[in-house]
Amino acid sequence: QLQLQESGPGLVKPSETLSLTCTVSGGSINSRSHYWGWVRQSPEKGLEWIGIISYAGNTNYNVSLKSRVSMSVDPSKSQFSLRLSSVTAADTAVYYCARIPLTGQGYYFDYWGQGTLVTVSS
């Protein structure tokens, strides 16, 4: 059974960079049939798509966050990561990592991590 687990600091200071890692187990991150992505949820904005990355490092980011977001993948560790710079209180949210299969007719998220709460506060 595929499992995804987010990890990273739960508290980040304003103007600093949020860094999270998602570890994939029970399956391979080296797949041409899947992308890997990040979604966050806050009471103010609901569910918000952050972006996706392929095992080869191809990315697609939400344009509203594009200037601050970067994602990377480390197949040797079965991990992919999110960095969000210049954070503000508006970036406080539960951050989920998820898998996106490319085998259907459309895109969707078929496996999700448990989510990790990141609070931006001094």
Place this chain on the structure above:
Amino acid sequence: QSVLTQPPSVSAAPGQRVTISCSGSSSNIGNNYVSWYQRLPGAAPKLLIYDNNKRPSGIPDRFSGSKSGTSATLGITGLQTGDEAEYYCGTWDSSLSAWVFGGGTKLTVL
């Protein structure tokens, strides 16, 4: 304000049927496939429906999805107390070049 519009809440009695609507536009639902997610309290979202009306393995046929024009609907029959959760629709928005979600609907099984 979410791009996709869902009712904030719905309720029904055990054993009954409920539907949850998701309204969008031609740039999202109208020209892309819709998926639905269930988020039980304290849990991660779980895929219920993909490609408008397909169920992943392990999802009971009590859950169904449909799409017509710029709206989609999630149907749940034979309601159980364990179905109490938040339900979200999602799809790609070609104008925004972004994946978008509905605001979520809280289902209460009375």
